[in-house]
Amino acid sequence: MVDIAALQPRVAAGRLGKLRRFAWRNPVMVFALLLFAAMILVSAFAPLITSFDPVQIDPGNRLKSPSWEHLFGTDAFGRDVFTRTLYGGRVSLAVGAAVAILTTVIGLTIGMLSGYLRAIDPMVMRVMDGIMAIPGVLLAIAIMSVTKASIGTVIFAITVAEVPRMVRVVRSAVLTIREQPYIDAAIATGTRLHRLLLKHIMPNALAPVIVQATFVFASAVIIEAYLSFLGAGTPPEIPSWGNIMAEGRSLALLAIWVILFPGLFLGLMVLATNLLGDSLRDVLDPRMRGRK
Amino acid sequence: MYAYVGRRVLGTLPVILVIALVIFLILHLSGGDPAAIIAGDHATDEDIKAIRDKLGLDRPLAEQFLTWLWNVVQGDFGISIFNRVPVGTLILQRVEPTLMLTLTVIVFSIILALPMGIAAAWYAGTWIDRALMALAVLSFSLPVFVIGYGLVYAFSLQVPILPVQGYRSLADGIGPFARHMVLPTISLGLVYTALLARMTRSSFLEVLSQDYIRSARAKGMASFQLITIHALKNASVPIVTTIGSGIAVLIGGVVVTESVFAIPGIGRLTVDALLRSDFPVIQGVILVFSFFYVILNLAIDLLYTVLDPRIRY
Numbered sequence: 111m112v113d114i115a116a117l118q119p120r121v122a123a124g125r126l127g128k129l130r131r132f133a134w135r136n137p138v139m140v141f142a143l144l145l146f147a148a149m150i151l152v153s154a155f156a157p158l159i160t161s162f163d164p165v166q167i168d169p170g171n172r173l174k175s176p177s178w179e180h181l182f183g184t185d186a187f188g189r190d191v192f193t194r195t196l197y198g199g200r201v202s203l204a205v206g207a208a209v210a211i212l213t214t215v216i217g218l219t220i221g222m223l224s225g226y227l228r229a230i231d232p233m234v235m236r237v238m239d240g241i242m243a244i245p246g247v248l249l250a251i252a253i254m255s256v257t258k259a260s261i262g263t264v265i266f267a268i269t270v271a272e273v274p275r276m277v278r279v280v281r282s283a284v285l286t287i288r289e290q291p292y293i294d295a296a297i298a299t300g301t302r303l304h305r306l307l308l309k310h311i312m313p314n315a316l317a318p319v320i321v322q323a324t325f326v327f328a329s330a331v332i333i334e335a336y337l338s339f340l341g342a343g344t345p346p347e348i349p350s351w352g353n354i355m356a357e358g359r360s361l362a363l364l365a366i367w368v369i370l371f372p373g374l375f376l377g378l379m380v381l382a383t384n385l386l387g388d389s390l391r392d393v394l395d396p397r398m399r400g401r402k
Numbered sequence: 403m404y405a406y407v408g409r410r411v412l413g414t415l416p417v418i419l420v421i422a423l424v425i426f427l428i429l430h431l432s433g434g435d436p437a438a439i440i441a442g443d444h445a446t447d448e449d450i451k452a453i454r455d456k457l458g459l460d461r462p463l464a465e466q467f468l469t470w471l472w473n474v475v476q477g478d479f480g481i482s483i484f485n486r487v488p489v490g491t492l493i494l495q496r497v498e499p500t501l502m503l504t505l506t507v508i509v510f511s512i513i514l515a516l517p518m519g520i521a522a523a524w525y526a527g528t529w530i531d532r533a534l535m536a537l538a539v540l541s542f543s544l545p546v547f548v549i550g551y552g553l554v555y556a557f558s559l560q561v562p563i564l565p566v567q568g569y570r571s572l573a574d575g576i577g578p579f580a581r582h583m584v585l586p587t588i589s590l591g592l593v594y595t596a597l598l599a600r601m602t603r604s605s606f607l608e609v610l611s612q613d614y615i616r617s618a619r620a621k622g623m624a625s626f627q628l629i630t631i632h633a634l635k636n637a638s639v640p641i642v643t644t645i646g647s648g649i650a651v652l653i654g655g656v657v658v659t660e661s662v663f664a665i666p667g668i669g670r671l672t673v674d675a676l677l678r679s680d681f682p683v684i685q686g687v688i689l690v691f692s693f694f695y696v697i698l699n700l701a702i703d704l705l706y707t708v709l710d711p712r713i714r715y
Contacts, residue, residue, distance in 0.1 A: 240420020244692045247654030248672070252428050255676050255684050256439055332545050336658055339547060342676050355547065359662075366555045373548030381543035388539065 139389035145382035153199030201350035209330035221280025246271035324387035442483035479686035489686035500667035519602020550589035
C-alpha cells in the first residue's frame with residue numbers, strides 16, 4: 111500500500127522546483143517583482159527607515175546637498191528629500207492601485223456587456239473611441255480644472271481617461287470567447303445572463319485584462335505625477351512624487367537633487383510595472399511572445 | 403476608392419461628436435454653476451448673467467450643447483477669463499513652438515527608432531536585441547520631466563553647452579533655434595522613440611519570416627537592399643499606425659515638456675490656464691488637440707491605400 115504521508119514532502123519539493131524553474135526561465139519577471147516589492151516595502155515602512163518627518167520644516171537645514179545625514183539632500187524648507195520620497199511613494203502607489211482596480215472593474219463591466227450584447231455595442235464603442243481620442247493627460251487636466259483638487263478627484267480623472275482602452279481589451283476578448291462551443295452549451299442549459307458573464311466569459315477574458323491592468327497602473331502613476339507637477343493634482347501639502355518635484359522646479363538650477371531623486375523613484379516604479387506587464391503578457395499569452 | 407474615402411471621412415463624424423460632447427459635459431461635472439466657472443473667480447453677477455445668456459445656460463442641456471457646438475464650428479471657442487482674448491486667437495499665437503517641437507520630435511524619433519527596431523529584429527534573440535529592447539523599456543518608463551531635468555543638469559549646468567530653457571523661433575536663425583530645441587526634443591522624443599522601436603521590431607519580425615524574404619535571400623540579395631526594398635515597405639503599415647496613435651502620448655508630453663523648458667507653446671498655455679482656472683482656454687485647447695489627433699489618424703488611414711495597394715476596402 112502506498113504511504114500518502116510519505117509522498118507529501120516530495121510534492122511540495124516538486125512545487126518549489128517548478129517555481130524555481132519558472133523563475134529561472136523568467137528572470138525579467140522576477141526582477142520586476144522584486145523591484146515592485148521593494149518599492150512597496152520602502153513606502154509602507156517609511157517611518158522605520160527614516161527618523162525625519164516628511165512635512166516638518168527645518169529652516170536651519172535649507173537646500174543641503176546629499177550627504178550621509180540627508181541621503182537625497184534637503185529642500186527649500188529644510189525637509190529631508192529622502193524621507194519625502196519614501197512617503198511620496200505611498201501616494202503614487204495608492205493612486206496607481208486605485209485607478210488600476212477601478213478601471214478594471216468598470217472596464218470589465220462595460221466591455222463584457224458591450225462585447226456580449228450586440229444591440230448596445232456600436233453605441234458604446236463610439237463613445238469609447240471618442241474618449242480615447244482625447245489625449246489622456248489633457249482629459250485629466252480638464253477634469254481637474256473644474257473639480258476641487260484632492261486624491262479622490264485625481265483618481266477619478268485618471269480613471270476616466272484609462273477606462274476606454276480597458277473596455278477595448280475586454281471587448282475583443284469577449285468577441286472571441288462568445289463564439290466558443292462552451293458558451294453555446296451554457297446558453298442551452300439555461301444559464302442566466304449574469305451567471306454566463308461572470309462564470310463563463312469573465313474567467314476566460316482575464317489574462318489580457320491583468321496585463322492591461324499593470325499598464326494602467328504604470329500610466330496612472332505617471333499621470334498623477336504629471337498633474338501634481340503641473341500644479342493640478344494631489345493637494346500640494348501632501349508629499350507625492352509629483353509635488354516634491356513641482357516644489358523643486360524653481361530650484362532646479364540650485365538644488366537638482368530635489369527633482370532628480372523622486373523622479374528616479376518614479377522611473378523605477380514605472381519600469382518595474384512595465385517589465386511586469388511585458389513578462390506577464392509573455393507568460394499568459396504565448397502567442398505574443400517575442401512581439402514586444 | 404472614392405466611396406471608401408467618403409465612408410471613412412463620414413465615419414469620424416460620430417467620434418468628433420462624442421469628443422465635443424465629453425468636453426462639453428466636463429463643465430457640468432463639478433455640479434457647480436457652469437456660468438460661474440466660465441466667468442472665473444473675480445466675475446461680477448452681471449458677467450455671470452451675460453455668459454449665462456450667451457451660452458443659453460438656462461436652456462435644456464441638449465439645446466445648450468447645440469448652441470455651443472454651433473459656436474465651435476464657426477471657430478468661436480469662447481473668451482479667456484484671464485485676458486479677455488478669444489481662445490482661438492490665443493491658441494493661434496502659440497501654435498508655432500508646439501508645432502515645431504512636435505515635428506522635431508517625430509523626425510528625431512523616426513530616425514532613431516527605425517534602425518533600432520530593424521537591428522533588434524534582424525538580430526532577434528541575441529544580446530543586441532535584448533540591449534536595444536531594454537533601452538526601449540527604460541526610456542518608456544522614465545517620465546518626460548525626469549529625463550528633461552537630468553539633461554538640463556548634465557548639458558546646461560555641469561557641461562554648459564546648451565541653454566537651460568527658452569525658445570527661439572526659426573525666424574531668429576537656424577542656429578539658436580536648433581540649440582534651444584535639442585534638450586526638449588530628446589526629453590520628449592525618447593518615450594515616442596521607444597514606442598516606435600518596439601513596433602518596428604515586431605513588425606519586422608513578422609515580415610522577415612515571409613517566403614518572399616527567403617526567396618530574396620536565396621537569390622543572393624544584399625542584406626541592406628533586402629531590408630530597405632522588401633522588408634521596410636511591407637512592415638511600414640503598423641509602424642505608420644503607431645506614429646499616428648503615438649501622437650496622443652506625445653501631446654500629453656508636450657504639455658509637460660513646455661513647462662520644464664519654458665517654451666511658450668500651447669502646452670504652456672494649457673498649464674497657465676489650469677493655474678488660473680481659465681476653463682474656456684482649457685476647453686479650446688483640448689478640442690483643438692483632439693480634433694487634430696482624429697484628423698491626423700484619418701489621414702494616416704487614407705495613406706494606407708497608397709502605402710499598401712493590397713488594402714482595398
